[in-house]
Amino acid sequence: MKENYTDHQIEIRSPIDNELLGTVPAMTKQQVDEKLEEARKAFKEWKEIPLFEKADRINKVADLLMEHIDELSALLMKEIAKDEKSARSEVSRTADFIRFTTDIAKSMQGETIQSDRFPGFSQDKISMVTRVPLGVVLAISPFNYPVNLAASKIAPALVGGNTVVFKPATQGSLSGVYLANLFYKAGIPEGVLSVITGKGSEIGDYVVTHKGVDFINFTGSTEVGKHISEITSMVPVMMELGGKDAAIVLKDADLDLAAKNIVAGGYSYSGQRCTAVKRILADETIADSLIEKMKVLVEQLKTGNPSEKDVTIVPLISEKAADFVCGLIEDALNKGATLITGGKRSGNLITPTLFDNVTTDMRIAWEEPFGPVLPVMRVKTVEEAIKIANESDYGLQSAVFTQNINDAFSVADKLEVGTVQINNKTERGPDHFPFLGVKSSGLGTQGIRYSIETMTRPKATVINLH
Structure with missing residues (x-):
């Protein structure tokens, strides 16, 4: 525009x-x-x-x-x-x-x-x-x-x-x-x-x-x-x-809670938020189940004009922004990512998009889309998840989903971000809490x-x- x-x-x-x-x-x-x-x-x-x-x-x-x-x-x-x-x-x-x-x-x-x-x-x-x-x-x-x-x-x-x-x-x-x-x-x-x-x-x-x-x-x-x-x-x-906020889902996580929060955190206002969930690092043993639950929720999201009732996915702010998101989607597809749902465009409107089997050679693993697209990256260990999360140039927020409080604090301590959310989506606020980012x-x-x-x-x- x-x-x-x-x-x-x-x-x-x-x-x-x-x-x-x-x-x-x-x-x-x-x-x-x-x-x-x-x-x-x-x-x-x-x-x-x-x-x-x-x-x-x-x-x-x-x-x-x-x-x-x-x-x-x-x-x-x-x-x-x-x-x-x-x-x-x-x-x-x-x-x-x-x-x-x-x-x-x-x-x-x-x-x-x-x-x-x-x-x-x-x-x-x-x-x-x-x-x-x-x-x-x-x-x-x-x-x-x-x-x-x-x-x-x-x-x-x-x-x-x-x-x-x-x-x-x-x-x-x-x-x-x-x-x-x-x-x-x-x-x-x-x-x-x-x-x-x-x-x-x-x-x-x-x-x-x-x-x-x-x-x-x-x-x-x-x-x-x-x-x-x-x-x-x-x-x-x-x-x-900017941010590339990661949601780390451990094998003992409440997957219904994780799926609900990740979808809400990743797709509200079409993902045009610095604190939006922008990638999911899921233990490979629970990834199939998590993706299945997320797919159901993503496909329930209403797409359309902001004036319509209960719309979540709205047109992106500009044609340039939509072009950029589509470039990330195309790159992921070309490099072998599995499209679970979405990936369609009409004007500046992009349907909510979910990818599986995203790897570290794909742009979507590292670049901030500022659009309604989420990549799932499967990991074998907690250490691998932390490593990938910390290799980002960004360090705004991360989320950790687990039912073990000791694991939650252990992971949170190792993440190079300003805020770690435990069993919740990445988000700003309450506004009297400290809000900060590290690195870029x-x-x-x-x-x-x-x-x-x-x-x-x-x-x-x-x-x-x-």
Whole structure:
């Protein structure tokens, strides 16, 4: 799907039927300069506003989200082809996130440290440690959660006393602008929160290397994340990038539970989630039974337009995304994988696809599809499963299915990921849990308290008692 420029506007069209939904400005570098200058000026006043007043204003956004849930959910369904249940869940979850963020912020406190706890110092010094904002936070959100993953950057940054320049993904920018307008309606001034829109290829490098940015909070592809890391200097970053989340199924696993969770975790929103289950490493003694159970569940998934009731498999975000997934499917077939079900395409819509007998020479074993396709890789031992899981460039999450708690902890301890789910699908949340990736899956730790701490810094004031 190509964006069209009309008088410096970008047309946003639905991935469902190419309907024109609206336009956003294709901003110039000069306009980016102006937005960042506004944010820097606003920071001087915003950081001085008492926390409880900041929290009250930010909390109003949560109320407004629930007041506008019907309209915003309908926009998500059209702009990013998200099914209705997932769209409404994204809005309500964002409201809960915002409320919890302000509660956590109000409970965070500084500390005092006595000097005599360190050898050689007497009691004549006391350090009073507080947290202060960093300045201007650049928040860059992805297409797949344009409301939730925007608010999860904006709310902790604002409550910490920063100002925010928000750049939504082009596809998803209408939803992002809608969210920003709710912040304005709640009493957050423009400048405290600014929005920049435009092609990443046009202004992306310019804004992430801008001297007016004090912190970068990015969610998106690993490729773009690595590029940002390479071109920035002396600016702290937090990144949520890609994943190749493995579900490891041991021979004693509850296979009904495993099949249910893997299908839910792999195919919801057509697999367009960084935390989606993206490969299954199954003990060869139970693989046939697991695949049989999964096949039944996969073939029950409803495919179609997001506006239809109970739809799980929706059109992918773009023709390019669908082409990529089809390339992975074709590669697997050519190299001998067994197609259990699916593998068909109509426009951007790909039927839920399940492969057996996937081997390590196939692209689908290593590359993130961001689509409704799951490969089953049969393993002889737990050690083999761990080895394959850890050979990935990614390290976001993994799941382990077993009824032996000792085995669960043993495997979890050896997996090189940010989070291990035991007997559950890989997923984000609850939102006050730490959320992070290692290797090519990210930098820094998210989660409400962690995000606030990351976007503020300690400041020590030392009292000398002479």
